[in-house]
Amino acid sequence: MNEDVIIDSDSRQRDIWPQMREEATRAAAGEPVLASYFHNTVLRHKSLDDALAYQLASVLDHSALTATSLQEVIAGALRADPQISRCMQADICAWYDRDPACDQYLTPFLYFKGFHALQSHRVAHWLWSEGRHTLALYIQSRVSEQFAVDIHPAARFGCGIMIDHATGLVVGETCVVEDDVSILHSVTLGGSGSGGGDRHPKIGRGVMIGAGAKVLGPVRISEGVKIAAGSLVLRDVPAHATVAGVPARIVGRSAAAPAYTMDQTLDSEE
Structure with missing residues (x-):
């Protein structure tokens, strides 16, 4: 990028x-x-x-x-x-x-x-x-x-971002959030160790990150992903996947841009 x-x-x-x-x-x-x-x-x-x-x-x-x-x-x-x-x-x-x-x-x-x-x-x-x-x-x-809300000044955000409620949000130094992303409260976009360099998530366009989700390390969350509330994401997620769980796994397909629909359910994937 x-x-x-x-x-x-x-x-x-x-x-x-x-x-x-x-x-x-x-x-x-x-x-x-x-x-x-x-x-x-x-x-x-x-x-x-x-x-x-x-x-x-x-x-x-x-x-x-x-x-x-x-x-x-x-x-x-x-x-x-x-x-x-x-x-x-x-x-x-x-x-x-x-x-x-x-x-x-x-x-x-x-x-x-x-x-x-x-x-x-x-x-x-x-x-x-x-x-x-x-x-x-x-x-x-x-x-x-x-x-x-604790966002490192070096973190980069695109346009059309909604941070709903916001309490407890943490975003690390090398994180990148692209356009049209929705993030709920108590989300962490953090590192996974004490090493330096590029160590925080990259969030693609149209992603929705549910309340309490934790995305750790330099992982790539591709376009149109839905991350269910309370999930722990430690690996890359392909485009338009829905992931849930601790650790998170793919449980379905998401809408084109879950950030717009804000649908929190797991049983209505397209």
């Missing part, structure tokens, strides 16, 4: 910012006690990027690095790398399309810690790639503390 994750999600790109502003306006009118909240997080900002910088800085605020300073860092990353914004918008669409509890584009942006953790990681990854490892690790630490 190339050093940079290949992104081809532009075909699914939507202009969601006007809709998010409409949703915020309706929410403020419907719950006046939160009107200032919707104004500060959405309505007073000129762009979705500006709103994201404010939102992430607010949730990661700490005396060691204030929200004002963090907002400048995040805004700088968004200006320097437009791919962060493209992926962020595709992530919002992924939640909207795949999560039946998400009936507005605004919902993950404001309330879902999986979204906040992922976008914070995208900024930390940019910092890491710029050689600013200390600040990247600081953001990783704050994300872990705030959201119970």
